[in-house]
Amino acid sequence: MSSSSNAHPLWSSRFAFILAATGSAVGLGNIWKFPYITGENGGGAFVLVYLACILLIGIPVLIAETMLGRRGRQSPVGTMQKLTASEGASSWWRLIGWNGVIASFLVLSFYAVIGGWSLVYVGHAASGEFLGADTDAIGALFGGLLSSPGAMLFWHSLFMVLVVFIVARGVREGLEKAITWLMPLLFVLLLVLVGYAMTTGEFGRGVAFLFMPDFSSLTAEGVLVALGHAAFTLSIGIGVMMAYGSYLPDGVNIPKTALTIALLDVVVALLAGLAIFPVVFAEGLQAGEGPGLIFQTLPLAFGQMAGGGFFGTLFFILLAMAAVTSAISMLEPVVEWLEERKGISRLKGALLGGVTIWFVGIGTVLSFNIWADVHPLAFIPGFDGRNIFGIFDFMVSNLMMPLGGLAIALFAGWALRRETLDQELALQGSTRDLFLFVLRYVTPLGIAGVFLYNLLA
Ligand code: PFF
Numbered sequence: 001m002s003s004s005s006n007a008h009p010l011w012s013s014r015f016a017f018i019l020a021a022t023g024s025a026v027g028l029g030n031i032w033k034f035p036y037i038t039g040e041n042g043g044g045a046f047v048l049v050y051l052a053c054i055l056l057i058g059i060p061v062l063i064a065e066t067m068l069g070r071r072g073r074q075s076p077v078g079t080m081q082k083l084t085a086s087e088g089a090s091s092w093w094r095l096i097g098w099n100g101v102i103a104s105f106l107v108l109s110f111y112a113v114i115g116g117w118s119l120v121y122v123g124h125a126a127s128g129e130f131l132g133a134d135t136d137a138i139g140a141l142f143g144g145l146l147s148s149p150g151a152m153l154f155w156h157s158l159f160m161v162l163v164v165f166i167v168a169r170g171v172r173e174g175l176e177k178a179i180t181w182l183m184p185l186l187f188v189l190l191l192v193l194v195g196y197a198m199t200t201g202e203f204g205r206g207v208a209f210l211f212m213p214d215f216s217s218l219t220a221e222g223v224l225v226a227l228g229h230a231a232f233t234l235s236i237g238i239g240v241m242m243a244y245g246s247y248l249p250d251g252v253n254i255p256k257t258a259l260t261i262a263l264l265d266v267v268v269a270l271l272a273g274l275a276i277f278p279v280v281f282a283e284g285l286q287a288g289e290g291p292g293l294i295f296q297t298l299p300l301a302f303g304q305m306a307g308g309g310f311f312g313t314l315f316f317i318l319l320a321m322a323a324v325t326s327a328i329s330m331l332e333p334v335v336e337w338l339e340e341r342k343g344i345s346r347l348k349g350a351l352l353g354g355v356t357i358w359f360v361g362i363g364t365v366l367s368f369n370i371w372a373d374v375h376p377l378a379f380i381p382g383f384d385g386r387n388i389f390g391i392f393d394f395m396v397s398n399l400m401m402p403l404g405g406l407a408i409a410l411f412a413g414w415a416l417r418r419e420t421l422d423q424e425l426a427l428q429g430s431t432r433d434l435f436l437f438v439l440r441y442v443t444p445l446g447i448a449g450v451f452l453y454n455l456l457a
């Protein structure tokens with residue numbers, strides 16, 4: 001983004017914003033999380049609900065959140081303060097901003113740990129450890145990482161240092177440009193992996209698992225997870241897109257931009273699923289394996305395909321980079337808020353935020369080993385059986401992001417003046433009416449419905 005000394009800085013163009021927002025959206029959520037939660041929740045029916053959530057909830061909230069950010073031109077907290085005042089709306093809406101600062105803080109604490117895993121796997125791939133390895137060897141490699149908190153902490157720390165360095169130094173422009181080749185390359189590598197999946201003899205079963213809905217395998221919590229993931233994967237509901245929108249020049253077509261980002265994001269996730277499930281079935285692995293799923297399957301694929309050492313190394317480098325471009329977006333609401341409210345410099349804000357988040361992340365590191373079976377909130381219904389990582393992921397992805405999305409849809413749809421909305425979105429005729437109908441009714445009722453279903457089921 002270009003920085004001018006007095007005014008709030010702006011992205012140089014619509015394209016720069018698309019790059020940054022796509023960098024935020026596409027990440028571990030698509031390649032690590034989507035496959036493993038799809039596996040845990042039985043496949044097709046879950047995927048269908050997830051896609052419906054993207055369309056009816058994710059995209060409208062992405063549009064609304066970006067628009068609010070541009071209108072307010074401040075941190076999520078400042079933006080909501082400004083907009084509630086200028087629109088004559090209740091100050092309760094400001095909770096949207098606070099929810100954002102807190103949730104983006106929490107999400108980065110565990111995201112950075114998984115980001116560390118992808119760094120570890122760059123090394124594994126490059127040193128040829130995947131070549132010819134069987135499921136046991138690959139399983140042992142992953143198990144070795146999990147059982148070593150020291151190693152995990154090291155890579156988690158390295159990942160955080162990278163993120164803080166980029167945010168603090170404002171060297172983001174280079175990174176945003178890198179997204180122009182990062183995304184196509186990631187796409188190509190996923191196609192290579194899908195190509196390999198086609199040779200496993202179980203491609204059909206993988207496709208069926210992803211796309212043939214079997215509603216008997218979908219639980220109420222599965223529906224909530226699908227909703228939560230629609231929010232997680234698009235980075236919405238917690239002020240990240242609001243923060244990015246605050247740098248967006250006037251006149252950029254927000255709905256069109258949001259559609260582009262969502263489409264890219266969905267395609268990457270589905271390709272990851274198509275690459276992974278055939279390997280799962282061909283190797284007799286468990287679809288419901290959990291957070292280790294891609295780290296247990298993709299190395300097998302790389303170990304067997306021609307050029308696997310090269311492709312594997314490149315793939316994990318790209319995965320780590322995609323994780324970094326998402327992670328820097330999570331730090332943005334925190335740093336923007338510290339800069340604006342506390343008058344702290346960007347450097348200090350990034351350091352302060354980064355160190356605190358890193359420290360909280362230790363809880364997630366330990367959740368995969370010595371604290372794996374520690375369930376601190378077991379006394380709260382719905383939290384039994386969740387360790388620290390489980391609690392953070394559940395709270396952020398399945399509660400704070402969808403509820404933040406609900407509040408954003410309600411605020412933009414009902415509390416914002418109609419002229420404001422029309423000015424910002426420049427939609428016309430039936431498109432405008434349809435969008436307004438979805439934002440005011442379909443999106444909020446959809447989110448509320450999922451929560452009710454979970455409370456009653
Ligand atoms: N959308 C990112 C992904 O799919 O990996 C994750 C993410 C980014 C979540 C930013 C939340 C956020 F605020």
Ligand code: NA
Nearest residue numbers: 025026029233
């Ligand atoms: Na995503």
